[in-house]
Amino acid sequence: MNPRLTRNELLRRGAAGGALLAFPSILAACGGGDDGGSTDGGELKTVLNFANWPLYVDEDKPTTLDDFTSQTGIRVNYFPEINDNAEYFAKVQGPLSQGQGIDRDIFVFTDNSRFPGILVNEGWVQKLDKDLIPNFENLVDAQLSPPFDPNREYSLPWQSGMTGIAWNEDLTGPVESIEQLFEDPKLNGKVSMLTELADSVGLVMLANGDDPGSVSDDTFNAAIERVQAAVDSGQISRFTGNDFAQPLTNGTFAASVAWSGDIVQLLADNPKLKWAIPSDGGMIWTDNMLIPTGGSVPTASTYMNSVYDPAVAARIAAYVNYVTPVKGAKEELAKTDPETASNTLIFPDEETLAQVKQFDSAALENDEYITLWQGVLGQ
Amino acid sequence: MGSFFHRHPRLTPYLLLAPGLAWLALFFLIPLGFLAYQSLQSGVFPNFEFTWELSNFSDAISEYREQFFRSFLYAGIATVISLLLAYPLVYWIAFRSGHWRNLFLLAIVAPFFVTYLIRTLAWLNILADEGPVVGFLQTIHVLGEGEGLLFTTLAVVAGITYNFFPFMALPLYVSLEQIDPRLLEAAKDLYASPRQAFMRVTLPLSAPGIVAGTLLTFIPAAGDFINAELLGTPKQQMIGNVIQAKFLESLDYPTAASLSFVLMAFILVGLFVYAKLVGTERLTG
Numbered sequence: 103m104n105p106r107l108t109r110n111e112l113l114r115r116g117a118a119g120g121a122l123l124a125f126p127s128i129l130a131a132c133g134g135g136d137d138g139g140s141t142d143g144g145e146l147k148t149v150l151n152f153a154n155w156p157l158y159v160d161e162d163k164p165t166t167l168d169d170f171t172s173q174t175g176i177r178v179n180y181f182p183e184i185n186d187n188a189e190y191f192a193k194v195q196g197p198l199s200q201g202q203g204i205d206r207d208i209f210v211f212t213d214n215s216r217f218p219g220i221l222v223n224e225g226w227v228q229k230l231d232k233d234l235i236p237n238f239e240n241l242v243d244a245q246l247s248p249p250f251d252p253n254r255e256y257s258l259p260w261q262s263g264m265t266g267i268a269w270n271e272d273l274t275g276p277v278e279s280i281e282q283l284f285e286d287p288k289l290n291g292k293v294s295m296l297t298e299l300a301d302s303v304g305l306v307m308l309a310n311g312d313d314p315g316s317v318s319d320d321t322f323n324a325a326i327e328r329v330q331a332a333v334d335s336g337q338i339s340r341f342t343g344n345d346f347a348q349p350l351t352n353g354t355f356a357a358s359v360a361w362s363g364d365i366v367q368l369l370a371d372n373p374k375l376k377w378a379i380p381s382d383g384g385m386i387w388t389d390n391m392l393i394p395t396g397g398s399v400p401t402a403s404t405y406m407n408s409v410y411d412p413a414v415a416a417r418i419a420a421y422v423n424y425v426t427p428v429k430g431a432k433e434e435l436a437k438t439d440p441e442t443a444s445n446t447l448i449f450p451d452e453e454t455l456a457q458v459k460q461f462d463s464a465a466l467e468n469d470e471y472i473t474l475w476q477g478v479l480g481q
Numbered sequence: 482m483g484s485f486f487h488r489h490p491r492l493t494p495y496l497l498l499a500p501g502l503a504w505l506a507l508f509f510l511i512p513l514g515f516l517a518y519q520s521l522q523s524g525v526f527p528n529f530e531f532t533w534e535l536s537n538f539s540d541a542i543s544e545y546r547e548q549f550f551r552s553f554l555y556a557g558i559a560t561v562i563s564l565l566l567a568y569p570l571v572y573w574i575a576f577r578s579g580h581w582r583n584l585f586l587l588a589i590v591a592p593f594f595v596t597y598l599i600r601t602l603a604w605l606n607i608l609a610d611e612g613p614v615v616g617f618l619q620t621i622h623v624l625g626e627g628e629g630l631l632f633t634t635l636a637v638v639a640g641i642t643y644n645f646f647p648f649m650a651l652p653l654y655v656s657l658e659q660i661d662p663r664l665l666e667a668a669k670d671l672y673a674s675p676r677q678a679f680m681r682v683t684l685p686l687s688a689p690g691i692v693a694g695t696l697l698t699f700i701p702a703a704g705d706f707i708n709a710e711l712l713g714t715p716k717q718q719m720i721g722n723v724i725q726a727k728f729l730e731s732l733d734y735p736t737a738a739s740l741s742f743v744l745m746a747f748i749l750v751g752l753f754v755y756a757k758l759v760g761t762e763r764l765t766g
Contacts, residue, residue: 186729188729188730188732189729191729192728192729192732195527199527220526220527224527291627291629292610333714333715333716339632339714340632340714341715345711348605348606349605349609349631352606352609352610352611352612353609353610353611354605354609354610354611354629354631354632469525469731469733472730472731473731476726476730476731478715479715479718479726480548480714480715480716480717480718480722481548481715481718481722481723481725481726481727481730
């Protein structure tokens with residue numbers, strides 16, 4: 103064996119090695135992971151590990167998390183590590199399916215995805231200790247019985263939000279219907295929709311005069327065809343997650359299907375952005391706190407109780423600009439910040455709530471629907 | 482340890498190879514086997530069963546023919562453009578840049594100190610409709626009023642080219658840099674024109690660099706999904722996007738696994754054809 107590698111040879115071997123490593127198959131090497139703790143959730147701990155979406159809790163010092171620590175002695179590690187329901191689910195499902203913890207006591211999933219349902223049905227989340235959550239009575243009536251957890255045994259809402267249409271005033275007048283979004287020639291090529299099936303398909307079903315709360319093959323297909331036609335005509339240029347924000351503010355998009363709270367947050371720096379519930383109606387969804395296998399039920403339940411105190415809920419909602427599921431929060435906020443308390447994007451009134459619908463949870467688990475929607479996304 | 486190697490000289494190469502082989506087995510062969518096993522399963526998440534579901538493979542090819550084709554097309558174009566851009570650049574660095582050589586090499590690599598995702602996201606601003614590039618191109622009437630660059634095939638291919646450029650440039654540089662200038666002098670002495678000298682001396686001697694560079698660029702580019710995801714539309718989705726969506730969105734692991742295998746098979750076949758075309762002696766130096 104020649105002990106010396108020529109540079110040439112090194113190059114060649116490097117290329118061969120690179121070729122092997124570059125295969126995407128390595129993606130699949132998931133599963134396993136370290137054990138995040140025992141599956142027995144019986145013990146109260148001094149640290150709470152909380153996984154949530156970015157910019158989804160108040161950050162002005164002292165925060166509600168700081169106050170929780172000074173009241174209970176429980177330190178909160180807040181991990182803003184969830185950017186996408188599917189992506190986060192893919193990350194945690196390996197250990198959870200093996201009965202292992204993920205070193206988190208609370209994580210958050212949106213009810214317009216099928217993941218809360220899977221987590222409950224597969225037994226990958228633990229029951230709340232409702233004795234430790236007397237503030238449960240402050241949960242708004244509309245949220246008492248979601249399809250994935252009819253008795254609220256496993257979950258509590260964190261915040262809700264609405265899906266509607268946002269537009270950039272520099273480029274277009276008001277865009278207040280799906281019809282206009284899909285057909286106005288001035289918007290051609292400057293429209294984005296959300297990749298989330300429930301948000302985008304739901305809005306189009308409403309525009310078709312169909313009920314997104316009870317989906318049939320016919321109504322679903324009609325909505326899909328309408329979106330596909332708008333993609334084919336070049337009207338819709340892209341499907342996005344939170345990343346609609348940058349192109350919408352810099353003028354690459356003129357109008358985007360968007361979440362209410364994001365727009366309220368963006369408005370602070372970009373007054374030219376507008377958001378509205380479409381004339382045919384908008385969608386509403388809720389992010390839910392759940393306790394994964396291995397998480398400490400008493401610690402998590404203690405925290406959940408604290409955020410169901412109307413005063414605490416008011417502070418969080420006022421900061422993140424999403425809809426709070428806690429009764430009395432609006433009245434609490436009105437004492438200190440009447441302007442925010444009267445914002446119907448944060449505290450929707452009866453009239454606003456009458457305009458928004460929740461997506462059919464059974465349809466979210468329909469593989470055929472998911473495949474059809476992926477087809478529209480080009481995948 | 483030293484005396485051990487002296488006493489067992491035949492074992493030495495194997496012992497030296499062992500960590501590398503263990504690495505390959507642990508992080509490549511075992512996951513690959515697992516992937517093969519998964520690709521033949523059927524069922525609905527999380528209850529997949531091994532059923533020798535060979536139809537996963539035929540479905541993968543027939544349903545996603547378009548995205549496969551697009552992946553190889555985009556990766557191919559990006560590889561050719563990278564080669565055409567990189568060759569003169571690194572030629573100049575290798576032969577003409579003198580003392581500044583390392584600085585120029587560093588300049589090629591410098592953008593890559595920033596993560597892949599951020600680098601690609603930056604193009605969203607650079608190519609934005611209200612941004613400077615589009616504004617300039619509209620002023621000189623290359624782009625019409627209301628035309629843009631972002632979310633087009635051009636943007637995706639440009640993003641791939643940009644992101645994989647160093648994988649082309651660096652191997653090319655290494656092979657050009659080691660060419661003995663005296664060989665070119667000799668060619669000149671033997672009345673070769675500069676063009677002939679290049680075609681008969683420089684180009685053949687840099688062939689291993691070209692081969693290594695094209696492989697290092699083409700193979701990861703064919704599996705890429707970030708550029709199509711961020712800079713493209715549904716009409717530019719590549720096979721990497723489909724695999725990602727099958728794994729993450731649809732939770733259809735068997736189809737995702739079989740798609741990965743089909744991609745791998747296509748690339749391997751491509752490699753063999755390429756090796757035949759350029760001749761194996763070029764691949765092996």
